[in-house]
Amino acid sequence: MIQLLVSKSQSLKSDVLSGLTVALALVPEAVAFAFVAGVEPLVGLYAAFMVGLITAAIGGRPGMISGATGALAVVMVSLVAQHGVEYLFATVVLMGIFQVLAGVFRLGKFIRLVPHPVMLGFVNGLAIVIFLAQMKQFQFSDENGVLQWLQGEQMMLMLGLIALTMAIIHFLPKLTRAIPSSLAAILTVTLLVIGLDLDARTVQDVLADMTGNPAATIAGGLPQFHIPMVPLSVETLKIILPYALILAAIGLIESLLTLTLIDEITETRGRGNKECIGQGVANVATGFFGGMGGCAMIGQSMININSGGFGRASGISAALFLLTFILVGSSFIEMIPVAALVGVMFIVVIGTFEWASLRLWGKIPRSDLIVVVAVTGVTVWQDLAIAVVVGVIISALVFAWKHASNMSFDIRDEYDTKVYVPNGPLFFASVQNFRDHFNPKMDPPEVIVDFKNCRVMDHSGIEAIDALAERYEKAGKELHLRHLSPECRNLLTKAGSVVEVNSSEDPKYKVADDSLA
Incomplete structure (x- = not known):
C-alpha cells in the first residue's frame, strides 16, 4: 500500500491544500522551462504532472515535489534544436532507464560523499538562481518583441502586490494555520486584483509574451501514449546516449541533494536508492506520454514543506490539481497575478538561502569557505551538476592534502x-x-x-x-x-x-x- 502520509499525525487536509498551492506555482515554472528547452508549453506541463505524480507515489522522499526543471531544460535545448522533439522523448526514456539502474545498483548512497560546505553552496546557489529567475516577470515584450522593464505605475503595482503576498505568508501563520499561508496569499491577491480591476500582469500575459500569441492558453487534453518516432538504430543511440547520461546525472544529483535538504528540515530520512528508481520510472513514463522529463524541484518542495505538506498525498494532489488546471481550469489559473507567484518564490528564496553561512567567516577553515563560495558561484554561473562536482573535487583535494601533511x-x-x-x-x-x-x-x-x-x-x-x-x-x-x-x-x-x-x-x-x- 502506498504510504500517503509520513505518519498518522499528519493531516490529509494539509497535504491537499499544500498540493493546491504547489500546483498554482508549478504552472508558470513548467511553461517557462518548456520554452527554455524549445518545446510546446504542454510538453512541460505534462512532464510536471507525470513526474510529480509518479515520484510522489513511489519515490523515496514524501513531501518532495518533482517536475520539469531548468537544470534539465538547458541541456535539452540543443538536442531539440538539432534533432527535434521526438529525439527528446527517446532521450528522456533512456535517461529514466539509467536512473532506475542507478537505484537498482544502490548508487544513491554516494550522495553521502557530498560534504556539508557543498550542501551550503548548493542551497545558496539555488536560492540565487530562483531569485534571478523571477526577474523576467518584471519584463514584458513590446510591439517589436523586445523585452522591456516595467515602468512607473506598473512597476509600483507589481512591487506592492509582491509585498502584500509576502506579508500575508509571513503573518498569517501567527493568526491561523487552517489554510496554507501561500495559498491564502495567492487567493487574496488574485481576488484583490479582480475586484479592484487592477492593471496587473497575469499568467495569461506571461503566456502571451512567451508565445507571441495573445490567445495562448495552458488548456489541453489528457496525455496520450506515444512511442517516440525515431529510427531504432545505432545512429539514434549515438545521438541520444550522451544527452541521456548527462540528464540522468543532473536529475539524480539535484533530486538527491534536495532529498538531503528536506531530510534536515523535517528531521526524517528519505531513501536515496528508492528515489533514484522513482525518478527513473517517472521519466520513462513521461517520455512515452509526450513529456520533457524532470527531477526534484527545490523551490516547489520548499513551498510544499512550508505549507505543511509532509506526506505523499501533497505531491499526488499537486499533480492531480495541475492536470485539472490543464483539462478544465485553465481560465482560472490564467487570471492569477504574476506578482502573487513571485511573492511566494521570494519567500522561498529567503527560506532556502542559508543566512547562517554569512556568519561563518573566520569561524571555519578557509578551505571550507572557498568550497561554499565556489559551489554557490558555479551553480549560478553554470549549473548544479558542475557545481557539485567542483565542490566535491575541491573538498577531496583539501582532505587529501591535510592527511598527507x-x-x-x-x-x-x-x-x-x-x-x-x-x-x-x-x-x-x-x-x-x-x-x-x-x-x-x-x-x-x-x-x-x-x-x-x-x-x-x-x-x-x-x-x-x-x-x-x-x-x-x-x-x-x-x-x-x-x-x-x-x-x-x-x-x-x-x-x-x-x-x-x-x-x-x-x-x-x-x-x-x-x-x-
Whole structure:
C-alpha cells in the first residue's frame, strides 16, 4: 500500500491544500522551462504532472515535489534544436532507464560523499538562481518583441502586490494555520486584483509574451501514449546516449541533494536508492506520454514543506490539481497575478538561502569557505551538476592534502636495529612524505617498519612499500615489515618476502585497489 502520509499525525487536509498551492506555482515554472528547452508549453506541463505524480507515489522522499526543471531544460535545448522533439522523448526514456539502474545498483548512497560546505553552496546557489529567475516577470515584450522593464505605475503595482503576498505568508501563520499561508496569499491577491480591476500582469500575459500569441492558453487534453518516432538504430543511440547520461546525472544529483535538504528540515530520512528508481520510472513514463522529463524541484518542495505538506498525498494532489488546471481550469489559473507567484518564490528564496553561512567567516577553515563560495558561484554561473562536482573535487583535494601533511614518524634505535613507526594514512598524497623519511645508505644493517599506526589506503601506498623494499635490497640491508593487513600482503610483489606475519596482531582492512577485484 502506498504510504500517503509520513505518519498518522499528519493531516490529509494539509497535504491537499499544500498540493493546491504547489500546483498554482508549478504552472508558470513548467511553461517557462518548456520554452527554455524549445518545446510546446504542454510538453512541460505534462512532464510536471507525470513526474510529480509518479515520484510522489513511489519515490523515496514524501513531501518532495518533482517536475520539469531548468537544470534539465538547458541541456535539452540543443538536442531539440538539432534533432527535434521526438529525439527528446527517446532521450528522456533512456535517461529514466539509467536512473532506475542507478537505484537498482544502490548508487544513491554516494550522495553521502557530498560534504556539508557543498550542501551550503548548493542551497545558496539555488536560492540565487530562483531569485534571478523571477526577474523576467518584471519584463514584458513590446510591439517589436523586445523585452522591456516595467515602468512607473506598473512597476509600483507589481512591487506592492509582491509585498502584500509576502506579508500575508509571513503573518498569517501567527493568526491561523487552517489554510496554507501561500495559498491564502495567492487567493487574496488574485481576488484583490479582480475586484479592484487592477492593471496587473497575469499568467495569461506571461503566456502571451512567451508565445507571441495573445490567445495562448495552458488548456489541453489528457496525455496520450506515444512511442517516440525515431529510427531504432545505432545512429539514434549515438545521438541520444550522451544527452541521456548527462540528464540522468543532473536529475539524480539535484533530486538527491534536495532529498538531503528536506531530510534536515523535517528531521526524517528519505531513501536515496528508492528515489533514484522513482525518478527513473517517472521519466520513462513521461517520455512515452509526450513529456520533457524532470527531477526534484527545490523551490516547489520548499513551498510544499512550508505549507505543511509532509506526506505523499501533497505531491499526488499537486499533480492531480495541475492536470485539472490543464483539462478544465485553465481560465482560472490564467487570471492569477504574476506578482502573487513571485511573492511566494521570494519567500522561498529567503527560506532556502542559508543566512547562517554569512556568519561563518573566520569561524571555519578557509578551505571550507572557498568550497561554499565556489559551489554557490558555479551553480549560478553554470549549473548544479558542475557545481557539485567542483565542490566535491575541491573538498577531496583539501582532505587529501591535510592527511598527507599529517603523516609523522616515530623513529628509535634498538641495539643494531632501527625501527620506523609511521603514523597516519599511506595513500597517493602521502607517499612522497613516506619515502623521504628513509635513508637506506645511512641506516644500520637491519631495519624494521612497523605499520601498527599506519593504514595503507590505495595502490600508491602498496607501490611505495614495494619500492622501499627494493631500495633496502640494493643497499644490502635487511628490511622487516610488521603489522600489514592480509590484503596488503597479497598485493605486494617485491616486498612480500620481508613481511612478518602475525595473525593475532595484524590488522584486517580492505585496500582500494583494482587487483582485489
